[in-house]
Structures are given as structure tokens and as C-alpha cells.
Amino acid sequence: MAKEKYVCNKCGKHTPFVQEVENLPDGVERHYAGCQSCGYQSTIFYIDSEIKSLMYQQKNTAFGTKKKERLTKQIQGLMDDLKQKIESKGENDENK
Numbered sequence: 798m799a800k801e802k803y804v805c806n807k808c809g810k811h812t813p814f815v816q817e818v819e820n821l822p823d824g825v826e827r828h829y830a831g832c833q834s835c836g837y838q839s840t841i842f843y844i845d846s847e848i849k850s851l852m853y854q855q856k857n858t859a860f861g862t863k864k865k866e867r868l869t870k871q872i873q874g875l876m877d878d879l880k881q882k883i884e885s886k887g888e889n890d891e892n893k
């Protein structure tokens with residue numbers, strides 16, 4: 798099976814998608830992929846302990862149910878909030 802690839806935001810080259818995790822303060826995890834050409838790190842998402850426990854619940858909820866739908870939306874909303882919170886206080890401009 799071919800390795801999944803993505804296009805680097807910085808150098809525009811295709812690079813193998815290897816997901817890595819960085820631990821931030823307050824139990825936040827930053828999941829990112831590093832470019833093999835230029836070393837640039839593209840953030841995929843941030844999660845904290847609350848999101849993690851919701852993801853666990855979501856995983857254990859049957860497909861096609863209202864509960865799963867609700868959890869998925871809730872997780873997405875919390876991830877967006879967390880991302881904004883973290884990126885607004887740093888000089889992280891990778892998504893511009």
C-alpha cells in the first residue's frame with residue numbers, strides 16, 4: 798500500500814504523511830505532520846482531555862445514531878475553539 802502524502806503548506810512539495818504528537822501545557826496535544834523536504838510542521842488538530850473523552854465516547858457509539866452525530870458535532874466545535882484559542886495567542890500564522 799502506498800504511503801499517504803500531502804502537499805506542504807510551506808514549500809509546496811509532496812511529502813509522506815506521518816502524524817506526530819507534541820504535548821502542550823494543560824494536557825493539550827498538538828497533532829501535526831512534518832514535511833520531509835523543509836521540516837515545516839503542519840498542524841492537523843489540537844485535542845485536550847475533554848475532547849479525548851468525547852472521542853472515546855463517540856468511538857463506542859453505534860454508527861448512524863443521533864448520539865454519534867451529536868458527539869461528532871460537539872467534538873468538531875471544541876476542536877475549532879481550542880485551535881483558535883491556541884493559535885490566537887501564538888505567532889502561528891500557518892493557516893493564513
Ligand SMILES: [Zn+2]
Pocket residue numbers: 805806807808809810832833834835836837
Ligand atoms: Zn515543506
